[in-house]
Structure formats: C-alpha cells, structure tokens
Amino acid sequence: MVRRVKSLLRRRKGIQPQIDSLDDHGSLSNKMDENIDYFRSVYANCSDVVIRPFLIGGMYQAYFIYIDGLANVEETDEQILQPLMNATVKNTNEIMNMLENKIPVTNIQKFTSLSKCIDSISTGNPLLLSDGINTGYSFCLAKWEKRGIGEPSAEVGIKGPREGFTETINVSTSQLRRIIKSPSLKMQELFIGQLTKTKIVISYIEGIANHNLIEEVHNRLERIKIDGILESGYIEELIEDNPYSPFPQILSTERPDVVCSNLLEGRVAILVDGTPFVIVVPTTFFSLLQSHEDYYQRFLVSTAVRWLRYLFLVISLLLPSLYVAILTFHHEMVPTALLLSVAASREAVPFPALVEALMMEVTFEALREAGIRLPKQVGAAVSIVGALVIGQAAVQAGLVSAPMVIVVAITGIASFMIPRYAMGIGFRILRFPIIFLAGALGLLGVMMGIIAIIVHLSTIRSFGVPYLSPLAPLKGTELKDTLIRSPWWKLNTRPHLTGDYNKHRQSPGLKPDPTKGGE
Amino acid sequence: MKRFFLSLSFFLSIFMLSGCWDRVEVNDIAIITATAIDLTEDNQIKVTAQVFIPRALSGGGGLGTGGGDLTLIRTGIGSNLADAVSKLQMVLPRTIFWGQCKVFIFGMGLAENGIREQFDFLVRHPEPRGRAFMFVSKADTEKVLQLLPPLERYSGEVLKELLDFKIGLPVTMKDLDLMLTSDAQNAVLPLIKVYPPNKGKTENESIPYISGSAIFSKDKMIGTIGEYETRGIMWIKNMLKYSTISFKAGNEEEEISVSPVQSDVKLKPRISKDKWKMTIKVQAEGDVVQNETKLNLMDPETIKRLEIDFGKNIKHRIEAAIDPLQKEFNIDIIDFATEFHHHYPKEWKKVKNRWNEIFPQIEVSVDVNANIRRPGYTSTPSGLPKDEVKK
Numbered sequence: 001m002v003r004r005v006k007s008l009l010r011r012r013k014g015i016q017p018q019i020d021s022l023d024d025h026g027s028l029s030n031k032m033d034e035n036i037d038y039f040r041s042v043y044a045n046c047s048d049v050v051i052r053p054f055l056i057g058g059m060y061q062a063y064f065i066y067i068d069g070l071a072n073v074e075e076t077d078e079q080i081l082q083p084l085m086n087a088t089v090k091n092t093n094e095i096m097n098m099l100e101n102k103i104p105v106t107n108i109q110k111f112t113s114l115s116k117c118i119d120s121i122s123t124g125n126p127l128l129l130s131d132g133i134n135t136g137y138s139f140c141l142a143k144w145e146k147r148g149i150g151e152p153s154a155e156v157g158i159k160g161p162r163e164g165f166t167e168t169i170n171v172s173t174s175q176l177r178r179i180i181k182s183p184s185l186k187m188q189e190l191f192i193g194q195l196t197k198t199k200i201v202i203s204y205i206e207g208i209a210n211h212n213l214i215e216e217v218h219n220r221l222e223r224i225k226i227d228g229i230l231e232s233g234y235i236e237e238l239i240e241d242n243p244y245s246p247f248p249q250i251l252s253t254e255r256p257d258v259v260c261s262n263l264l265e266g267r268v269a270i271l272v273d274g275t276p277f278v279i280v281v282p283t284t285f286f287s288l289l290q291s292h293e294d295y296y297q298r299f300l301v302s303t304a305v306r307w308l309r310y311l312f313l314v315i316s317l318l319l320p321s322l323y324v325a326i327l328t329f330h331h332e333m334v335p336t337a338l339l340l341s342v343a344a345s346r347e348a349v350p351f352p353a354l355v356e357a358l359m360m361e362v363t364f365e366a367l368r369e370a371g372i373r374l375p376k377q378v379g380a381a382v383s384i385v386g387a388l389v390i391g392q393a394a395v396q397a398g399l400v401s402a403p404m405v406i407v408v409a410i411t412g413i414a415s416f417m418i419p420r421y422a423m424g425i426g427f428r429i430l431r432f433p434i435i436f437l438a439g440a441l442g443l444l445g446v447m448m449g450i451i452a453i454i455v456h457l458s459t460i461r462s463f464g465v466p467y468l469s470p471l472a473p474l475k476g477t478e479l480k481d482t483l484i485r486s487p488w489w490k491l492n493t494r495p496h497l498t499g500d501y502n503k504h505r506q507s508p509g510l511k512p513d514p515t516k517g518g519e
Numbered sequence: 520m521k522r523f524f525l526s527l528s529f530f531l532s533i534f535m536l537s538g539c540w541d542r543v544e545v546n547d548i549a550i551i552t553a554t555a556i557d558l559t560e561d562n563q564i565k566v567t568a569q570v571f572i573p574r575a576l577s578g579g580g581g582l583g584t585g586g587g588d589l590t591l592i593r594t595g596i597g598s599n600l601a602d603a604v605s606k607l608q609m610v611l612p613r614t615i616f617w618g619q620c621k622v623f624i625f626g627m628g629l630a631e632n633g634i635r636e637q638f639d640f641l642v643r644h645p646e647p648r649g650r651a652f653m654f655v656s657k658a659d660t661e662k663v664l665q666l667l668p669p670l671e672r673y674s675g676e677v678l679k680e681l682l683d684f685k686i687g688l689p690v691t692m693k694d695l696d697l698m699l700t701s702d703a704q705n706a707v708l709p710l711i712k713v714y715p716p717n718k719g720k721t722e723n724e725s726i727p728y729i730s731g732s733a734i735f736s737k738d739k740m741i742g743t744i745g746e747y748e749t750r751g752i753m754w755i756k757n758m759l760k761y762s763t764i765s766f767k768a769g770n771e772e773e774e775i776s777v778s779p780v781q782s783d784v785k786l787k788p789r790i791s792k793d794k795w796k797m798t799i800k801v802q803a804e805g806d807v808v809q810n811e812t813k814l815n816l817m818d819p820e821t822i823k824r825l826e827i828d829f830g831k832n833i834k835h836r837i838e839a840a841i842d843p844l845q846k847e848f849n850i851d852i853i854d855f856a857t858e859f860h861h862h863y864p865k866e867w868k869k870v871k872n873r874w875n876e877i878f879p880q881i882e883v884s885v886d887v888n889a890n891i892r893r894p895g896y897t898s899t900p901s902g903l904p905k906d907e908v909k910k
Binding site: 327328329331332336339340341342343344346347349352353436437439440441442445448 | 533541543545546552
C-alpha cells in the first residue's frame with residue numbers, strides 16, 4: 001500500500017506544469033495592416049476589446065485599441081482623438097513630434113514590443129498605432145470602477161483609524177504613503193502570475209528593514225511560477241517557512257495603520273492587487289495575539305486586556321479536553337459538590353463525555369462556518385436555530401448535559417477573543433486532537449498534546465525569526481511589549497528581528513512630567 | 520512520506536495500545552460520600568457506604584432533594600476490609616469510587632480491637648484521599664450514615680464541615696498514618712455522637728456531631744476524653760480556630776468572655792539531671808466578646824488585670840488536658856516523644872523502649888503570655904449608669 005502511494009508520487013514528480021507563455025511575440029512592424037491583423041487575431045472573440053480606426057489629420061491611417069470599461073473614454077476623446085483628427089500634419093515625424101509634445105496627457109509610454117503593448121492594453125491604457133510608425137503609444141488613461149475606502153470589516157475597533165485597504169493597489173500604496181511621508185518608504189513592484197499578471201508591491205523602510213530580509217522576500221516571491229494570484233493568501237502559502245503548521249506565520253491585515261507600525265519596526269509588507277489584505281513578514285506568535293488597539297489605549301488597560309487574551313487562549317485550546325479528561329479519568333480532582341452536580345446533570349446523557357464533547361464542538365464549528373457563508377437575511381435564522389438546538393433542546397432532550405453546553409459556549413467565546421482570525425482557527429483545529437488525547441489518556445494525554453504543540457511552536461520560524469521570540473529564545477528587553485504593553489515612553493527600542501538592526505526608535509526620557517518642558 | 524506514516528502510526532498506537540482501559544464515565548461510578556467500618560458480632564468486618572444518588576439531585580433541578588433521599592446506604596460483610604468491599608460491590612451496580620469520600624468512621628468495636636489491619640487497605644488503595652477525615656463513632660455506625668441532616672445534604676458532609684472549622688480535633692488519613700508510626704505510636708481520633716432529634720421529628724432527622732476524642736494506644740482504642748480536654752489538646756497543637764474563653768475576673772462574680780484571635784504555642788523540652796521537663800509556651804491574643812461584670816474595660820489598668828486571669832484560664836485548660844494523659848491513660852498523644860527525640864537524640868535512644876515509663880514522670884510547666892488587644896466596645900459596660908462602673 002505504502003509502496004503504491006510512493007510510486008504514484010514519484011510519477012507525479014516527472015510531470016512539468018505547462019502554462020501558456022505569452023511573453024515572446026516579437027516587435028511591431030512598420031506595416032500597419034500586419035500590426036492590426038496581429039492584434040485582431042490576439043483579441044479574437046474578445047468583445048470587450050475595441051479597435052477603432054481613424055485618420056490623423058485626415059491623411060494617416062491610425063488605430064486606437066482599448067478595453068471597454070477599463071479606459072477613460074471621455075478623456076481619450078477630448079485630449080487625444082480630437083487634437084489628432086483636427087491636426088494638419090505632413091509626415092510621420094510631425095505626428096511623432098505632436099504625440100510627444102502636444103497631447104495633454106501626463107504619462108505617455110512608447111512600446112515597440114508586441115507583448116508590452118498587450119500588457120499595457122490589459123491594464124486599461126488605450127494604445128495608439130499609426131501608419132508608418134513602428135512604435136505603439138500608450139496613454140495612461142486607465143480608469144475603472146472601484147470600491148471606495150471603507151471601514152475594515154474584519155478588524156474593527158473602538159479607537160483608531162477607520163479606513164481600510166481596498167482592492168486597488170494604487171489606493172493601498174497611497175494610504176501607506178499618506179501615513180509615512182518619508183522618501184525612505186520604498187515600494188518595489190513585481191508582477192506574478194502568467195495569466196493574471198497581478199501587481200505585487202514590496203514595501204519597507206530603507207534603513208530600518210534588514211537588507212537580507214528584503215532580499216529573502218524578493219527571492220521567495222520570484223520563485224513563484226503560477227497561472228494566477230487572486231488573493232494574498234496564495235502568496236502567503238507559497239512563501240511561508242513551515243507549510244504544514246496549523247499556525248499562520250505571516251500577518252495578514254487590512255489596516256494601513258497596522259502595516260505602518262510593522263514597517264516602522266523593520267518588517268516588510270507585501271501588497272497584492274485585487275485584495276484589501278496586505279501581508280507582513282516576519283511575524284511572531286505573540287504579535288499575532290496583539291491587536292492594533294493595544295497601542296492606542298492606555299497601557300494599563302492594554303496590559304490587562306493582553307493577559308485576559310492569553311488566559312482565554314489557553315481556555316480555547318484546553319477547556320473541553322480538560323472537561324473530558326477530568327470527567328472520564330480524574331473524578332477525584334473536582335470539588336465534591338461540583339462533581340455531584342455534574343454527575344446529576346449527566347445522569348440522563350447516553351453518551352460518553354468524549355462523544356458528547358466532540359458532538360457539541362463539531363456542531364458549534366458548523367454553526368460558525370454556516371454563519372459566515374450565509375447571506376445576511378438567512379443568518380438570523382441560523383443563529384436562532386443554533387441557539388435553540390445547542391442551548392435548549394439538546395439539554396432538555398437529555399442528549400447533552402448542561403455543563404457541556406457551558407464549556408462549549410465559553411470555548412467558543414474564548415476562540416473569538418484572539419484578534420487574528422487565522423490564529424484563532426489554528427487553535428480551534430488543534431482542540432480536536434487534544435480532545436481525543438484527553439478521552440484516551442486523560443490529563444496525561446492533555447499534557448502530551450500541550451508538549452507537542454510547544455515543541456512545534458519552538459521549532460518553526462518566520463523568515464528567520466524564531467516564532468516564539470522574544471519568549472524563546474528569551475530576549476529580556478523585548479518582553480516589555482509581549483507580557484505587558486509598556487507605555488510608549490518606555491518603548492525606546494525596536495524589536496530585534498534578524499541580523500543588524502536599527503535599534504533606537506525614539507529618544508530616551510520621554511516620560512511626561514509637569515516639570516518637564518516649558519519650565 | 521515515511522515520516523508521515525511513522526507519526527501517524529505513533530499517534531494511532533496511543534489510542535489502540537492504551538485502549539482507555541481505566542476510563543470510567545461519571546454515569547458509571549458510585550460516588551461514596553462517607554464510609555463506616557465496624558466489627559460484626561461474629562468478628563467479621565462490616566463496611567457501610569453512603570452512596571450518592573445523582574438522579575435525586577437532577578430531579579429537583581439541583582435545588583432541593585424534593586423528598587427523595589440523596590444518598591443510599593449499602594453494606595458488605597467479609598473477613599477483612601478488602602473482602603467486605605468486594606461484597607459491597609456485589610450489591611452496587613456501579614463501580615465503587617472512593618476518590619470523593621472524605622469521611623471514614625470506625626465503629627467502637629473495631630477501634631477497641633485494633634484498626635491497623637483494616638486501615639492498611641485504605642492507605643494502600645490508590646483512590647481514598649490522604650486528606651479524608653477519620654472518626655470513631657460511639658453510636659452505631661450504620662445509623663450515623665443513615666441520618667438525614669436538615670441543613671446539609673448528607674451526614675458525611677456534616678462531619679466534614681464541622682471539622683473544617685475545627686470543632687473537633689481534625690485527623691486526616693495521612694495524620695493517622697503518621698501518628699501510628701511516630702515515636703510515641705499513639706493516636707487520637709475525634710469521637711462522634713448523634714444529636715437527639717428535635718421534637719416532632721423522626722429519629723433519623725438529626726446530625727452526627729463531635730464530642731471529645733478517642734484515645735488509642737498503638738492502634739487500639741483504650742478510652743475517651745471529653746470536649747474540655749480535647750480543646751486543651753487542640754491548644755497545645757495550636758489548632759483552635761473558633762473558641763471563646765470565659766473566666767472570672769479577679770473577685771468578680773460575673774464572667775468576661777474573650778475570643779482568641781491569634782495564638783502561638785511552642786514546646787520546649789529540657790533534660791537536667793535525669794529530670795525530663797517540658798515547657799509549653801503559649802502566646803495568645805484575644806478580643807473581649809462579652810462583659811458581664813461592671814468593670815470599665817476602657818481602662819488599661821483593668822485590662823492588664825484581666826490579661827492575667829485570661830492567661831490563667833488558658834493554663835488551666837492545657838493542664839487539664841495533659842493531666843489525664845499522664846496519670847490516667849499514660850498515653851502521649853501530644854507528641855512529646857518527637858520533641859525530645861529532636862532535641863535530645865542520645866537520651867531518647869536510651870529510653871525509646873520504655874517511653875511509657877518516662878512520659879508520666881515528665882514535669883510539665885505551662886507558661887502563658889496572654890494579651891487582650893481590643894475591648895470590643897468603646898464605652899463603659901452597656902446599660903449601666905456611670906456611677907455604678909467599677910474601677
């Protein structure tokens with residue numbers, strides 16, 4: 001059996017992925033008809049591509065090629081077509097001169113290669129081809145319908161900016177630039193995906209981000225050969241260090257302020273066109289447990305909230321399994337009065353505690369998943385049915401004991417307390433093997449599960465940074481932003497990621513005092 | 520791939536090999552809340568278990584017992600405790616679970632015959648708690664377990680709660696084990712009686728309560744001491760939590776009551792010229808809780824006089840407890856033996872085997888330093904005209 005699977009896998013390795021390459025098409029010819037025939041054949045059966053013939057100055061045959069809905073037609077008519085049609089030109093040189101000097105469009109690019117021309121048309125820029133000129137003129141007049149900047153729906157908060165990224169990458173980069181105005185904020189662009197040609201922007205701050213890190217990000221991104229990138233999740237899975245881990249090793253956010261705070265700490269952001277989610281590398285276990293609001297609230301409040309979060313993290317992972325372990329193996333560990341009430345409520349339940357816990361947890365997960373996918377109008381129905389089925393009917397029918405419902409409810413709330421959804425879902429999945437271990441080996445099994453998870457967490461890295469840092473390896477000074485949230489006047493140094501780093505973030509002695517300043 | 524199959528087989532073997540062999544659901548255990556061990560007339564061991572009935576609690580929505588009993592009583596008789604327990608299991612459809620049993624009661628008959636042989640089962644078994652309380656019952660043990668206390672849920676809980684605030688001498692299974700193996704090899708266990716039921720109530724509607732202690736020489740019970748002496752022993756062991764001491768102040772007719780808040784007791788053994796002496800140093804602090812006299816407690820001088828009388832009373836209590844132990848029983852249950860062993864190891868070795876000859880000869884002196892810190896009421900005695908207040 002094993003051998004067969006192996007041989008199957010070996011055979012699979014031999015197959016090379018075949019993706020159509022559109023890169024090699026030669027260059028534009030001097031003859032207008034050849035060029036137009038070529039474009040006509042390339043864009044055969046593309047009803048959205050418009051090829052519009054006209055005469056420059058009433059003499060020279062010219063063509064406009066653009067994609068309906070992606071090009072700004074009004075501007076094209078007014079600023080390009082009109083002057084060209086009305087012009088009086090004697091030869092092709094005059095046309096070229098006119099295109100370069102008399103057309104009021106900010107950005108005009110000249111292409112001689114066919115593939116460049118096609119790329120430019122695909123992004124929405126209208127292309128002008130003229131008789132006797134072997135150059136295509138591309139006018140940057142792309143314009144398409146886009147979503148306005150809205151509140152980030154997956155990361156809401158009470159305090160802090162209310163704007164989130166949008167699907168359009170230019171808007172996203174502009175949002176970053178609006179926050180960090182220094183020219184040290186760099187944006188390197190890159191296209192990935194043979195068919196989608198998705199624009200990717202690597203953003204970092206020169207002088208803060210480590211050069212090796214930037215290079216590593218480049219290397220990992222350039223490795224990717226894929227037909228299309230539809231969301232930053234694709235990139236995330238293709239560049240992370242430990243693909244089998246249930247824990248996310250890359251931060252994904254739709255808040256510009258979160259990205260900027262990470263850039264200021266020397267991390268690198270990767271923006272992907274077509275999705276509001278920007279990914280940030282490297283990241284650590286503890287930074288995935290922090291919310292942006294931790295830094296906007298008073299530090300005492302943030303510290304308390306962080307501790308509450310750590311507590312509920314443990315609860316979300318362990319509560320059901322502890323319940324199962326104690327109820328099936330360690331009856332002597334509960335206070336007598338509690339055991340008596342639990343025994344009384346479990347009296348009519350026909351299932352073992354393990355089955356009961358699994359049943360309830362799976363139902364809860366199903367409800368959660370259904371709640372996300374369903375349209376808003378149906379969502380209410382699901383929550384009513386869920387609350388009734390889980391909360392009331394199951395207990396009254398004697399299928400599930402009331403304490404189990406409480407355990408599942410608390411666990412559910414606990415897992416939603418983790419600010420990063422990807423992290424919460426990782427823990428939620430790990431809950432199930434631990435429940436099994438608890439059912440088979442009791443607390444011993446739970447301990448084995450915990451040890452396995454801790455071992456795993458301490459082996460993985462994110463772009464060279466140990467996942468559990470600064471706790472393991474221990475970096476004393478950085479615990480100020482992990483175990484507690486120190487006040488801003490104490491956060492003088494940046495966290496150390498890898499290699500050399502720009503240590504000081506602010507001048508020391510910022511602690512406010514009525515006697516300081518203005519004396 | 521190899522690694523994947525290896526780890527998969529490892530993971531599966533956890534479930535397959537362990538096989539949940541000691542997994543017991545709560546629905547399948549008989550939770551024992553109290554156990555009594557006694558001797559039958561034909562010298563067999565009788566074990567009586569008070570078993571919790573979960574259904575009784577779930578019926579009333581967890582609020583009350585409704586009328587149905589919360590516990591049931593089952594007995595097993597066998598040649599020894601292990602045998603008796605296996606007989607007990609024959610009449611219980613669920614696995615006996617000792618883990619929550621916090622009360623073990625020895626019957627008088629068994630106690631007088633020696634408890635060691637049966638006690639061994641409890642210590643050896645993994646389930647019974649080291650911190651379960653041990654008792655000796657004057658009343659019929661089965662009857663004690665059958666009582667339906669009006670306040671608590673079952674009689675085992677009554678006994679545990681009473682000991683929790685130190686009404687009697689709290690002795691856990693671990694303590695008893697240590698006592699029996701200590702230098703003196705004597706033990707003391709709290710003694711249970713049944714409180715007479717209120718008028719109009721059935722015989723069962725009452726509670727067991729703790730009255731004095733049973734004294735063991737080695738593992739055999741040889742006598743009892745009363746509540747007053749038990750309290751004296753608790754003074755020496757510094758175990759008192761709630762107690763009130765009432766004493767006559769000077770020449771007054773009436774009494775003053777003081778509730779000790781803090782006390783500290785130190786045992787200081789001394790051997791000089793073959794004379795074994797033990798000094799018990801007591802440091803006690805208390806608040807006045809009642810003043811029957813006409814004395815003005817706001818006067819520091821009066822308080823000073825009272826402190827002497829307060830100290831005398833404590834001294835008397837301690838002496839009263841030690842006296843019968845030395846003269847009547849010749850049993851060292853206050854562990855003077857260990858104290859001498861620690862301070863005079865060489866001398867102790869010589870007398871080790873004839874400790875019962877030495878113990879009655881020990882000169883005990885009690886040295887009490889008592890303080891009254893707060894008069895409790897910042898005024899002259901209540902309800903008394905000023906001119907009647909005594910200095």
